[in-house]
Amino acid sequence: MNPIAVLEFLREHPQFLEDNAHLLYHDAPTWSQDGRVLSLTERQLRTLREKNANLERQLRDMLRAGTDNDVTGERLHRVTLAFFAARDLATTLDVLQQSLAEDFQVPRTAVRLWATPSDDAAKQLVECLPVSSEVRDYTDRLDMPYCGRDVSGEVKSWFDGARDLGSFALIPLRARQTFGLLALASPDEQRFPPGMGTVYLTRLSELASMALERYLAD
Numbered sequence: 001m002n003p004i005a006v007l008e009f010l011r012e013h014p015q016f017l018e019d020n021a022h023l024l025y026h027d028a029p030t031w032s033q034d035g036r037v038l039s040l041t042e043r044q045l046r047t048l049r050e051k052n053a054n055l056e057r058q059l060r061d062m063l064r065a066g067t068d069n070d071v072t073g074e075r076l077h078r079v080t081l082a083f084f085a086a087r088d089l090a091t092t093l094d095v096l097q098q099s100l101a102e103d104f105q106v107p108r109t110a111v112r113l114w115a116t117p118s119d120d121a122a123k124q125l126v127e128c129l130p131v132s133s134e135v136r137d138y139t140d141r142l143d144m145p146y147c148g149r150d151v152s153g154e155v156k157s158w159f160d161g162a163r164d165l166g167s168f169a170l171i172p173l174r175a176r177q178t179f180g181l182l183a184l185a186s187p188d189e190q191r192f193p194p195g196m197g198t199v200y201l202t203r204l205s206e207l208a209s210m211a212l213e214r215y216l217a218d
Helices: 003-012 015-019 019-024 040-085 091-101 120-124 133-141 199-213
Strands: 108-113 146-148 168-175 178-186
Touching: 040 091, 040 199, 091 108, 091 199, 133 168, 133 178, 168 199, 178 199
Parallel strands: none
Antiparallel strands: 108 178, 146 168, 168 178
8 A cells, every 4th residue: 555645544534543543552463473463562562672682782792892802902912022022033933823822722823934034043943944936926926814725735734634624824924025924724614714804814914924024134
């Protein structure tokens, strides 16, 4: 029915609502899911309750997200302070991997650096082992961290028991140029799923890059 026609009818017959008020408040033919007849008032109350419940859920989600962001920010702050305290490349790498394991609960991490360390002793670190040009070129093309399962066999070989790993995050390390790759891995396929938000992974990339670049030769 045309709403305008209804309004015109009510203007021409103002007594209609008075004569049929029971239709609005008691006998409006509205049914609940269990088959019980609801009045218009009951239906409106239910709608209001549902809206309030939705608003409460949204508020809880916002508060939870805010709390999670605060926790993540605090963790990044702690690792920043630890990076400042590190005095060489080996210690900086230890700080990075320990923070990822303890603060961010990342079960497996691997780092490869193809820039030359300024300290000759650091050249013996496993993180400075040779890397193929394919991995270097791939990393150089990354404009943001990659999340998913599709990683090269070479990257998987950096982890013991790679067949048990379900998802990866590949984070480029770069300052003036790309000089390494930070790989995170988890047996959980949903830990680093495709399409995952990468804001904090990008911040981690920038932070780790600045911390590590100090110990690389120009």
